[in-house]
Amino acid sequence: MIKRGLAAALGLLMACSMAACGGKGDVETTQAPESVNVTEAESEPQETEGTPTGERVIAPEMPEYVSAFDLSDISEYVELGEYRGIEVTAMDTEVTDEDVEAELKAQVENAAPAYEEVTEGTVAEGDVANIDFEGKVDGEVFQGGTGSDFNLTIGSGQFISGFEEGLVGKKIGDTVVLDLSFPEDYSLNPDLAGKPVEFTVKINYVQGEAIPNELDDAFVERTTNGQYGTVDEYRAYMKKEMSESRVEDARVGKINGAWEKVEANATFKKEAEELIQYNYDSQLYQVESMVSAYGMTIEEYVSAMGTTQEQFEKDIREYAEQSARWQLLVRAIVEAEGLEPTDEEYASGLERLAGETGSTAEALKSNYTEIMLRDILRQEAVQDFLEETAVEVPAKEDQAASEENGQ
Numbered sequence: 280m281i282k283r284g285l286a287a288a289l290g291l292l293m294a295c296s297m298a299a300c301g302g303k304g305d306v307e308t309t310q311a312p313e314s315v316n317v318t319e320a321e322s323e324p325q326e327t328e329g330t331p332t333g334e335r336v337i338a339p340e341m342p343e344y345v346s347a348f349d350l351s352d353i354s355e356y357v358e359l360g361e362y363r364g365i366e367v368t369a370m371d372t373e374v375t376d377e378d379v380e381a382e383l384k385a386q387v388e389n390a391a392p393a394y395e396e397v398t399e400g401t402v403a404e405g406d407v408a409n410i411d412f413e414g415k416v417d418g419e420v421f422q423g424g425t426g427s428d429f430n431l432t433i434g435s436g437q438f439i440s441g442f443e444e445g446l447v448g449k450k451i452g453d454t455v456v457l458d459l460s461f462p463e464d465y466s467l468n469p470d471l472a473g474k475p476v477e478f479t480v481k482i483n484y485v486q487g488e489a490i491p492n493e494l495d496d497a498f499v500e501r502t503t504n505g506q507y508g509t510v511d512e513y514r515a516y517m518k519k520e521m522s523e524s525r526v527e528d529a530r531v532g533k534i535n536g537a538w539e540k541v542e543a544n545a546t547f548k549k550e551a552e553e554l555i556q557y558n559y560d561s562q563l564y565q566v567e568s569m570v571s572a573y574g575m576t577i578e579e580y581v582s583a584m585g586t587t588q589e590q591f592e593k594d595i596r597e598y599a600e601q602s603a604r605w606q607l608l609v610r611a612i613v614e615a616e617g618l619e620p621t622d623e624e625y626a627s628g629l630e631r632l633a634g635e636t637g638s639t640a641e642a643l644k645s646n647y648t649e650i651m652l653r654d655i656l657r658q659e660a661v662q663d664f665l666e667e668t669a670v671e672v673p674a675k676e677d678q679a680a681s682e683e684n685g686q
Contacts, residue, residue, distance in 0.1 A: 341564050345557035346650045347606035348657075356551050357607045359615060360544030367536035369671035370529035374521045382517060387492050390502055395487030402446045404434045407486040410446075414478045416471060423468075424476075430486070439465075442478060455480045534662050537669035542608060551603050558599035566595075609654075609661050618660040620653065628656040 350356065394407075402408050408431050414424030433443045445457040457478040465472040492498060499513045507513040570580040581591045613619055620628060629640040629652060636643075643652060 342557055342560040344648055344651055345554055346654050347551070347554060347603075347610040348650065348654070350551055350554065350610075353607065353610050353614060356548055357604075357611050358546040358548065359541075359608075359611050360546065362541045362544065362612060362615075363668050365537040365540045365665070365669045366672050367533050367540070367669050368674050370525070370532050372522070372525040372529050374518055374525060376518075378521060379514060379518045382521065383494055383514065386502070387494050387498065390492045390498070393490040393492065393501060395490060396484040397487040398451055398484050400451055400485070402433060402449050402451065402482060402485060404447055406433050407431070408433055408446060408451075409483040409486070411481040411483065412478055414476050416474050416476050421471065424478075428483070439476075442480075446480065446482065449482060451482050451485055453482055455482065530666065533669055533671060534665050537665040541612075541665070542604065545608060545611075547604060547607070550600065551607060554603040554606060555596075555599045558602045559595055562595050562598060606654075609658050612661050612664065613657050616664060618657065618664060620656045620660065625653065625656060628652075628659075 347353070396409070410429050410431055411427040412425065412429065414421060416424075431437060431443065431446075433446060435443070437443070439459060439461060441459040442457060445459070446455060449455050457480060458475070459478065460475050461468075461471045461473060463473045490497075494510055496509050499507050499510055503513065507516060566580065567577055570577060575583075578588070581588055584591070586594075626640070629643055632638075632652070632655070633640045633643055
């Protein structure tokens with residue numbers, strides 16, 4: 280159940296619907312000349328002119344939001360069972376020195392390889408040269424033609440012909456100007472095909488011998504970008520981080536454990552079809568919007584996922600029904616416990632949500648309906664209620680209580 284904040288609401292489907300309302304930030308990338316426009320196109324969905332068959336994919340419209348609070352008497356749909364003082368298994372939050380050492384050992388084992396930086400001599404075939412480069416066509420920098428701190432294996436053929444060859448024999452530390460031309464059949468960017476190009480390349484260093492990864496001050500400084508200078512400093516930091524993480528995991532586990540029992544104890548009298556249909560439509564909208572951004576049809580997506588259309592629709596339906604049950608339960612608890620946010624609580628809640636997202640309360644009110652924002656605050660109120668009222672018991676005691684209740 281835990282999904283706090285603006286990107287979350289009553290169940291995952293509401294999160295999907297809200298994400299669909301938001302904007303998308305711009306991403307600026309640089310890449311090697313041979314891969315102009317390829318990495319960027321793969322990493323961020325673009326508006327597409329059409330599918331491989333030439334047929335443009337249009338995502339359906341986002342359905343109008345439906346809240347459990349739009350329904351009539353909630354007692355027609357659900358009857359709460361036991362929901363106060365729910366017993367949940369207490370999670371161990373202690374972090375031992377052995378736990379910390381195990382985590383540090385794993386970080387060393389999984390760390391990316393590091394190499395000495397050779398700053399003298401010349402570049403040779405087979406070297407891995409670290410370079411900064413800038414390409415210009417007709418005196419103008421072109422998209423994808425710049426890069427910095429780029430590791431290039433000389434002779435790999437990663438760049439256009441003449442680029443890597445032009446660095447062989449050059450002194451490390453020098454700046455080299457390469458006058459080249461793109462291939463006539465340059466398919467990665469036909470607009471550049473056959474055009475002269477000038478690359479200015481700074482050779483920063485050449486990779487030397489591998490540096491063994493071991494837990495020492497040098498490893499810590501390197502892998503934390505200088506944030507920590509000694510093993511002892513980093514060990515203390517990791518213990519603090521691991522402790523805070525376990526406390527948060529325990530908090531979330533407590534709420535989710537209580538929520539599972541609240542749901543199991545409740546009696547669902549009839550399905551809220553309007554709510555289920557909205558959840559279904561909003562999830563379908565989210566999926567179709569995503570696949571259309573990549574130039575795919577929903578059929579292609581289903582096939583790529585290794586499932587069938589029938590199973591795909593069945594999964595969405597089951598998810599929509601589950602989400603509806605959660606939404607009904609939230610409303611039932613809000614009404615039973617008087618958790619409806621006051622106008623003052625609503626206003627302060629918006630300010631908090633705005634702060635969490637780097638937005639403003641006015642922007643939230645412009646982008647989302649009041650009922651959606653209130654539903655987020657209602658869910659958070661229920662989560663806080665469960666956290667306050669649930670009772671943590673040792674594992675054996677909780678297990679015995681569950682067996683006694685037939686759960």
